[in-house]
Amino acid sequence: MPPLARTHGAQVQEDGTTRFALWAPDCREVTVELVSNALHPLQAQADGWFVGTCECPAGTGYRFVIDGHLRVPDPASQAQLDDVHGFSQVVDHRAYPWRHAEWQGRPWHESVLYELHVGLFGGYAGVEQHLPLLAGLGITAIELMPLAEFPGSRNWGYDGVLPFAPESSYGTPEQLKSLIDSAHGLGLMVFVDVVYNHFGPDGNYLGNYSRDFFRSDVQTPWGAAIDFRRRQVRDYFCENALMWLLDYRVDGLRLDAVHAIGEPDFLVELASRVHAAVEPGRHVHLVLENEDNNARLLQQGFTAQWNDDGHNVLHALLTGEREGYYGDFADDATAKLARCLGEGFIYQGQNSRHGCARGEPSAHLPPTAFVLFLQNHDQVGNRAFGERLIELADEDALRAATALLLLSPMVPLLFMGEEWGARQPFLFFTDHHAELADLVRIGRRNEFADFALYADAEVRETIPDPNAPATFARSQLPENLSSQVEHQNWHALYQQLLDLRHRLIIPRLPGARALKSEVLAEGAVSAQWTLGDRSLLRIDLNLSASNVWVSPPPTSAAVIFVWGVDSAGYQLGTLPARSVAVSLEAAP
Incomplete structure (x- = not known):
């Protein structure tokens, strides 16, 4: 494919020169300063643009000089030579020789997502080395926490300030492409988590020369809101999405906290531009994190949404916690879980604990429109001490919930180390300094x-x-997990469940619909789905400490998985404490 045409940043031209463009409506003049100290003035154009072309091959370091004194990196920098305050680098995306250029991705229903933090794996090369193990487990997609250049070398990624520049402490753009290329060779999709709702607090210079990038009349938890009413701002973020999908050939994006974007029509535009730009036949998926549960977006170009409702109610049932946002899920939790399994979102317009209506009806959506998880970076790392669920819940109940996660028709997401039953915390870490x-x-x-x-x-x-190096070090997974029996047992469970998912569930997912979901007793539910081939999937789950009665499965149904259940007792209608049974009945 031809290189992506950009309005922002530096782009190598066919004749070997580089075109520079900066939107700086609040300044009088802009000069490109090369790392060699050569200066090249840009020409002022309409609507606040400064544009120019000069002899400047790929690999050259440069920055912008604003009004003769303020030196800043390119806000659309595609690589940084030295962290967020240093020189940007010209990148020619045509130069990388893709080994698997024929890769077209995978259908969404085949997704088994694995969220990971690149820095904790040792950078792009470290993740690449780990890929065969994930593919062997049954993972079909890795989801990389945000890669945008952030200050320092340790950060979750949500403090990024240069969205086009992959974090330099993790490696080079070529190493990131090699990681993606190798993933495709193993049949793995790659998703990148992108943050379009705010910039981090250190290294964002946009306000010094482009105040119109932000809204002074709307504040967010991170400061002035980004002004998506402006064409230049929309193009900036749409071009970023297209860079990941076209230049890096990732298979999808996870859009962070889109409820903090004040103009939802921007999201519809972004999805439209993405789907128009990718070549025919290629599978590209856009996944939302959206606290507002705007179900309509899932019919406007977006593939799925992280189902925080599902996580939160399962967490409340597994741990008994009810402080903070768990307060919205702890009361009548079993009925809420049944609603989640039958309809997707729990909150579809009901009032939250804050007294505000939240969500839109979602029962019309297929189960694959929802990404289900028991853990992720938010739900673990936003705890004060970063405890994983294995430290908080009964392990038998956790195994039963894991079967629900991996065998239900919703798309499952695992958080790094979960498959080993890892007990290391995942803490909040940054690398800020001074005040x-x-x-x-x-x-x-x-x-x-x-x-x-x-x-x-x-x-x-x-x-x-968060800034102590030890906080980052404590979050790293040890290399010897595979040598310990406890962790081997957890890994074997995940492998067994994912094998069942690939053989028996995934081929039948297209066209799947929820049939019914009911409360059996406090902490116990039974859910059924009609799959695409008209077979019937049923999951009976008991997270409570008591045995409950359940209608036995019909003799025509094959029980494909049980945990904590005696087959004979289950056939008589007993579902023991902290157990799960999964059956599949062929179409009549």
Whole structure:
């Protein structure tokens, strides 16, 4: 395919020159300064643009000089030579020799997502080395936490300030492409988590020369809202999405917290531009994180949404926690789980604990429109001490819930290490310095002031400092997990369940619909789905500490998986405490 045409940033031309463009409506002049100290003035054009072309091959370092004194990186930099404040680098995306250029992706219903943090795997090369193990487990897609260049070398990625530049501490753009290329060779899709709702607090210079990029009249938790009413702003983010999909050939994007984007029609435009740009026959998937549960977006170019409702109610049932947002799910939790399994979202217009209506009807959507998970970076890392679910829940109940996760028709997402039953925490970490480091540390600890366990200020002082290198180190998975029996057993369970999913569930998912979902007793539900070939999938789940009665499966149904269930007792209608039974009945 020809290179993506951009309005923002630096682009190598066919004749070997490079075109530079900066939208800087608040300044008088802009000059390109090369790392060699050569200066090339850009020409002022209409609507605040400064544009020019010069001899500047791929690999050249450059930055912009604003009004003769302010030196800034390119906000559309495609690589950085030295962190967020340093020189940007010209990149020619045509130069990489793709080994699997024929890759067309995979249909969405085949997705088994695995969320990971690239830095904790040792960078792009480290993730690439790990790919065969994930493919062997039954993973079909890796989801990389945000890659946009952030300050320092340790960060979740949600503090990124240069969305077009893959984080340089992880490796080069070529190493990232090699990772993606190798994934495709193993049949793995690659998703990138992108953040279009805010910039991080360190290294974003846009406000110095382009105040119109933001709205002074709308504030978000991260500051002034991005102004998606402006064409230049829309193009900036749409071009970013297209860069990942066309230049890096990733298979999909996970859009972070789109409820914080004030103009939802921008999202519809982005999806439309993406689907118009990719070549025919190629599978590309757009997945939302959307606290508002706007179901309509899932029929306007978006493939699926992270189902936080599903996680939250399962977490409440598994742990008994009810503080914070779990308060919306702890009361009548079993009925809410039944609704999730039968209709997708739990909140479809009902009032939350804040007294505000949340969500839209979702029962008309297929189950594959929802990404289900028991853990992810948010739900683990936003805990004060980053505890994984295995530290909080009964392990038998957790195994039963894992069977629901991996065998239900919703698309499952695993969080790195979950498949080994890892017990290492996943903590919140950053690499800020001086005053900002203090503000982040204090702010992080104060987030938990409303929780009973951390009401005392001295207790909050024990919450790990996000900027300490030890906080990052504690979040790394040990290399010896595979040598320990406990972890081998967890891995074997995931492998067994994913084998069943690939053989018996995935081929039947297109056309699947929820049939019914009912409460058996407190903590126990029974859910049924009609699959695309008219077979009937049934999951009976009991997360409680008591045995419950369940209608036995028909003799024509094959019981494909049980945990904690005696087959003979199940055929008589007994579903023991902390157990699960999954059956599949062929179409009549």
